[in-house]
Amino acid sequence: MSHLQPVPSGTPVPDQAPVADLGALLRQSARGDQQAFAALYDATSARLHGLVLRVIRDPAQAEEVTQEVFLQVWRTAARFDEAKGSPLAWLMTLAHRRAVDRVRAAEAVSRQDTSYHQNNHVVDHDSTAEAAEKSMEARRVRAALAELTPVQREALELAYFGGYTHAEVAVMLDLPVGTAKTRIRDGLIRMRDAIGVGQ
Amino acid sequence: MTAHEIHALSGAYAVDALDDLERARFEDHLAACAECRAEVASLQDAAASFSSMTTAAPSADLRAKILADIKTVRPLPPVVARLDSRRPRRWANLVAAAAVLTVLGGGVTVWQQNHSTSQAPISAVDQIRTAADVTAVTQDLGKGAKATLYRSASLGKAALVTSHLPAAPNGKTYQLWLQNRAGHMVNAGLLDGSGNRAVVLQGDASDATAAGITVEPAGGSQTPSLPVVAVIEFEKAT
Numbered sequence: 314m315s316h317l318q319p320v321p322s323g324t325p326v327p328d329q330a331p332v333a334d335l336g337a338l339l340r341q342s343a344r345g346d347q348q349a350f351a352a353l354y355d356a357t358s359a360r361l362h363g364l365v366l367r368v369i370r371d372p373a374q375a376e377e378v379t380q381e382v383f384l385q386v387w388r389t390a391a392r393f394d395e396a397k398g399s400p401l402a403w404l405m406t407l408a409h410r411r412a413v414d415r416v417r418a419a420e421a422v423s424r425q426d427t428s429y430h431q432n433n434h435v436v437d438h439d440s441t442a443e444a445a446e447k448s449m450e451a452r453r454v455r456a457a458l459a460e461l462t463p464v465q466r467e468a469l470e471l472a473y474f475g476g477y478t479h480a481e482v483a484v485m486l487d488l489p490v491g492t493a494k495t496r497i498r499d500g501l502i503r504m505r506d507a508i509g510v511g512q
Numbered sequence: 513m514t515a516h517e518i519h520a521l522s523g524a525y526a527v528d529a530l531d532d533l534e535r536a537r538f539e540d541h542l543a544a545c546a547e548c549r550a551e552v553a554s555l556q557d558a559a560a561s562f563s564s565m566t567t568a569a570p571s572a573d574l575r576a577k578i579l580a581d582i583k584t585v586r587p588l589p590p591v592v593a594r595l596d597s598r599r600p601r602r603w604a605n606l607v608a609a610a611a612v613l614t615v616l617g618g619g620v621t622v623w624q625q626n627h628s629t630s631q632a633p634i635s636a637v638d639q640i641r642t643a644a645d646v647t648a649v650t651q652d653l654g655k656g657a658k659a660t661l662y663r664s665a666s667l668g669k670a671a672l673v674t675s676h677l678p679a680a681p682n683g684k685t686y687q688l689w690l691q692n693r694a695g696h697m698v699n700a701g702l703l704d705g706s707g708n709r710a711v712v713l714q715g716d717a718s719d720a721t722a723a724g725i726t727v728e729p730a731g732g733s734q735t736p737s738l739p740v741v742a743v744i745e746f747e748k749a750t
């Protein structure tokens with residue numbers, strides 16, 4: 314994760330508490346260490362729940378999903394492989410997948426509503442995140458987002474925070490069929506390269 | 513979908529923007545494409561950074577609930593080499609999806625079986641394989657492993673021949689089963705070892721509707737443990 318990367322010289326130190334060694338906490342949790350899991354929860358729950366809440370929007374349902382995700386983390390901590398990605402990416406990937414699956418399942422039930430969220434084009438970053446972290450990382454992410462083309466940014470936000478498929482995003486943004494996935498990928502690659510993660 | 517197009521789904525996959533069908537197809541591709549695996553990992557890492565903008569602490573109740581929950585849940589063991597990395601499926605689904613083999617008429621039991629079929633002489637297997645009325649069906653077990661099930665109605669016996677069968681996990685053994693007409697799985701003996709094995713299934717196979725392979729604790733079990741490794745159905749084949 315970016316906040317585990319070496320900070321470029323001349324950049325201020327992140328204004329947050331020292332980052333816990335999430336990988337070590339996950340390994341201890343896999344061995345049944347409940348205290349390590351509690352520490353992992355404390356280090357990541359605001360971030361994980363904030364994402365789930367952002368995607369799902371309904372606070373009660375979001376807490377249910379957050380609970381499911383943490384139980385999944387407890388059960389499957391031994392399956393985490395640091396060689397394949399950072400601990401935080403693993404947690405957020407689990408949380409995002411579950412949140413998206415939840416909104417899609419709910420949507421499948423009420424398919425009749427064809428108005429299709431046309432008014433949600435513009436994603437407001439702070440709408441569900443009163444406690445939005447003003448951390449160095451958040452600032453860097455915002456700065457990186459600002460570098461994307463408007464279409465890349467909107468496609469990425471609709472996919473990630475909206476939980477929409479690339480085909481739905483294409484319709485919402487009036488893009489030719491099959492191009493939203495390219496915008497999403499291009500945008501993510503630019504984000505990755507700008508914030509220096511995954512290297 | 514061309515190979516080029518499927519690589520292009522990496523970004524949409526990393527942010528869960530594929531529908532179920534595309535997701536399944538892309539995950540198949542991922543298993544075979546190291547380039548996409550590396551790209552997806554780096555893009556998931558980038559996507560995870562978005563969550564720095566949306567932090568929101570859950571209620572204190574939730575923390576207490578989760579920490580109480582985990583007391584009753586056992587963490588899973590790490591992944592060790594498995595025959596089939598697909599999600600465990602119910603026995604019935606496997607039967608439905610399994611390959612099929614002709615059901616044959618009644619037969620007679622010609623061998624006295626000891627508990628472990630691995631002790632069956634190879635000539636007994638060959639006797640089934642070379643019977644005039646033998647039928648055979650081969651099932652892919654994944655990762656290069658294959659199993660062929662032979663049955664001779666006149667002999668009333670079935671034999672299983674494997675290739676590239678991975679060793680059962682430490683302290684475990686393969687066990688074979690025959691499903692009777694009432695749907696019960698009846699022990700058909702153990703299958704020890706790995707690689708290329710040839711064993712006669714214990715019991716009368718003339719009336720069985722399917723044969724199954726499971727991984728069981730050393731010494732075998734009274735009833736099959738899920739997930740099963742493979743189910744090969746006898747009926748309906750040509």
Ligand SMILES: [Zn+2]
Pocket residue numbers: 518519541545547548549
């Ligand atoms: Zn690929």
